[in-house]
Amino acid sequence: MSIHENPSQLVPDPRSRAKGRISLVGAGPGAVDLMTVRAIRCLGVADVVFYDRLVDPEALAFVRPGVACVFVGKEVGDHSWPQDRINAAIVAAALQGKQVVRLKSGDPSIFGRASEEITAARAQGIEVDIIPGVTAASAAAATLCEPLTSRGVTDRVVLATATCRPGDVPSDLADIARPGTTLVFYMAMQQLAGLTRQLVMAGVDPDQPVTIAANVARPNARALRTRLARMACDCAEAGLANPAVIILHLAKRTENPLRSGSAAAQAPVAAGDWDAG
Amino acid sequence: MSIHENPSQLVPDPRSRAKGRISLVGAGPGAVDLMTVRAIRCLGVADVVFYDRLVDPEALAFVRPGVACVFVGKEVGDHSWPQDRINAAIVAAALQGKQVVRLKSGDPSIFGRASEEITAARAQGIEVDIIPGVTAASAAAATLCEPLTSRGVTDRVVLATATCRPGDVPSDLADIARPGTTLVFYMAMQQLAGLTRQLVMAGVDPDQPVTIAANVARPNARALRTRLARMACDCAEAGLANPAVIILHLAKRTENPLRSGSAAAQAPVAAGDWDAG
Numbered sequence: 001m002s003i004h005e006n007p008s009q010l011v012p013d014p015r016s017r018a019k020g021r022i023s024l025v026g027a028g029p030g031a032v033d034l035m036t037v038r039a040i041r042c043l044g045v046a047d048v049v050f051y052d053r054l055v056d057p058e059a060l061a062f063v064r065p066g067v068a069c070v071f072v073g074k075e076v077g078d079h080s081w082p083q084d085r086i087n088a089a090i091v092a093a094a095l096q097g098k099q100v101v102r103l104k105s106g107d108p109s110i111f112g113r114a115s116e117e118i119t120a121a122r123a124q125g126i127e128v129d130i131i132p133g134v135t136a137a138s139a140a141a142a143t144l145c146e147p148l149t150s151r152g153v154t155d156r157v158v159l160a161t162a163t164c165r166p167g168d169v170p171s172d173l174a175d176i177a178r179p180g181t182t183l184v185f186y187m188a189m190q191q192l193a194g195l196t197r198q199l200v201m202a203g204v205d206p207d208q209p210v211t212i213a214a215n216v217a218r219p220n221a222r223a224l225r226t227r228l229a230r231m232a233c234d235c236a237e238a239g240l241a242n243p244a245v246i247i248l249h250l251a252k253r254t255e256n257p258l259r260s261g262s263a264a265a266q267a268p269v270a271a272g273d274w275d276a277g
Numbered sequence: 278m279s280i281h282e283n284p285s286q287l288v289p290d291p292r293s294r295a296k297g298r299i300s301l302v303g304a305g306p307g308a309v310d311l312m313t314v315r316a317i318r319c320l321g322v323a324d325v326v327f328y329d330r331l332v333d334p335e336a337l338a339f340v341r342p343g344v345a346c347v348f349v350g351k352e353v354g355d356h357s358w359p360q361d362r363i364n365a366a367i368v369a370a371a372l373q374g375k376q377v378v379r380l381k382s383g384d385p386s387i388f389g390r391a392s393e394e395i396t397a398a399r400a401q402g403i404e405v406d407i408i409p410g411v412t413a414a415s416a417a418a419a420t421l422c423e424p425l426t427s428r429g430v431t432d433r434v435v436l437a438t439a440t441c442r443p444g445d446v447p448s449d450l451a452d453i454a455r456p457g458t459t460l461v462f463y464m465a466m467q468q469l470a471g472l473t474r475q476l477v478m479a480g481v482d483p484d485q486p487v488t489i490a491a492n493v494a495r496p497n498a499r500a501l502r503t504r505l506a507r508m509a510c511d512c513a514e515a516g517l518a519n520p521a522v523i524i525l526h527l528a529k530r531t532e533n534p535l536r537s538g539s540a541a542a543q544a545p546v547a548a549g550d551w552d553a554g
Contacts, residue, residue, distance in 0.1 A: 026419075
């Protein structure tokens with residue numbers, strides 16, 4: 001295992017030029033100023049960049065002139081570049097001796113399919129590293145000014161997805177839909193009715209406040225506050241779709257279990273109330 | 278609810294000067310180049326900064342000359358400044374018309390006690406916002422090059438803590454210690470024996486691989502790979518303490534449930550094997 005002691009390691013070492021290197025870089029949730037300095041520096045030394053649909057095109061301004069930026073167009077339900085093709089492309093570029101940046105929205109370690117790219121790289125003996133980014137849950141919490149944890153109310157955060165590998169059995173939500181938990185669902189906008197049904201079966205009050213934050217940290221950001229039972233129809237009516245996160249603050253049990261939202265959500269929440277960005 | 282449409286909102290509006298503003302800013306996990314550009318810009322317009330022990334002192338280089346940087350010294354188990362005092366100090370400064378930055382390590386929305394500061398600010402009618410940061414779990418995953426999710430192996434991430442409000446009943450780990458889950462514990466190094474006991478009682482194999490990442494993204498970063506049953510004694514022997522995160526990849530059930538680690542942890546893990554940063 002390697003520990004990056006020094007960010008300067010990311011500046012290509014001439015000795016490793018022969019084989020190249022792959023950096024999986026988190027572009028953060030959307031706005032280019034939510035990228036880290038290290039991510040920006042890494043873009044500045046890239047020989048080629050492969051980027052997703054959700055990456056802010058402004059981020060590519062940090063790439064040196066003449067460097068190819070390849071759009072791999074991955075998005076939920078529309079993989080114009082299947083994962084295997086992405087794996088093959090980044091590995092081929094690194095084998096040519098290039099410093100390859102695989103630019104992913106959010107944090108590469110969270111629902112970013114980074115493991116598959118790491119496995120492909122290592123199979124060819126290519127060095128790979130990860131530059132972390134701000135994940136959508138953190139960005140949504142910041143935009144809403146509603147922290148993911150509130151001492152005494154919620155003391156754990158579950159980042160879950162409704163989009164699994166085809167054929168996989170989805171996780172049982174009864175385990176995680178517990179008082180004291182903030183649930184954040186990624187890539188779940190196409191499964192809202194099923195998600196609602198599962199959460200209610202898991203014991204969550206149909207009146208539980210829910211916030212849907214779409215296009216977080218982008219100019220077209222929108223947030224919808226509603227109740228669990230109305231979530232699917234309210235989102236459809238408002239035209240909200242991926243990319244979005246769905247946030248439920250399941251408060252620790254009080255006299256009226258699961259009826260209260262988080263401390264940060266003390267303001268009354270009207271069903272279907274929403275704000276455009 | 279407000280959506281930040283434009284980062285330029287963070288540059289103080291002259292009209293709001295009368296009352297000041299509080300920004301809860303994520304400094305990221307340690308290395309100053311893992312801060313976001315927005316966080317750095319926010320430091321550059323601050324009139325006063327209140328910062329935690331875990332914030333890299335280099336971050337304060339972005340503050341304008343002459344601006345007071347107040348060390349509030351909060352750390353696990355040693356609150357030199359109790360939370361109430363921090364709340365009172367940031368509110369008092371904002372009431373003087375100052376642009377207050379409350380600089381927190383990691384992401385302010387995750388175990389950052391941001392809710393208490395937001396409540397205190399709003400009680401005085403002070404505007405407050407959050408600049409998100411890279412949380413320790415993401416930084417540890419990046420440093421270890423082991424993503425928090427691996428398609429088909431782990432499809433949810435639980436961020437939990439072993440440090441709750443005094444008197445609070447700790448969460449039941451049996452709910453969350455499930456196949457298909459990556460568990461990340463924050464601020465748990467003083468409860469390792471209890472945590473091990475709870476996880477084993479929840480059905481986790483005592484041989485489950487565990488990684489402890491301490492001082493992530495700092496020059497003194499260290500990682501320890503071991504097995505659950507040996508975690509407490511190995512950490513004691515290696516002298517590992519907070520700040521650290523404890524990571525367990527509980528793979529989806531295969532023929533031998535809970536026996537395998539994540540795809541990213543395929544390499545054999547020797548008990549007590551560890552690397553210094």
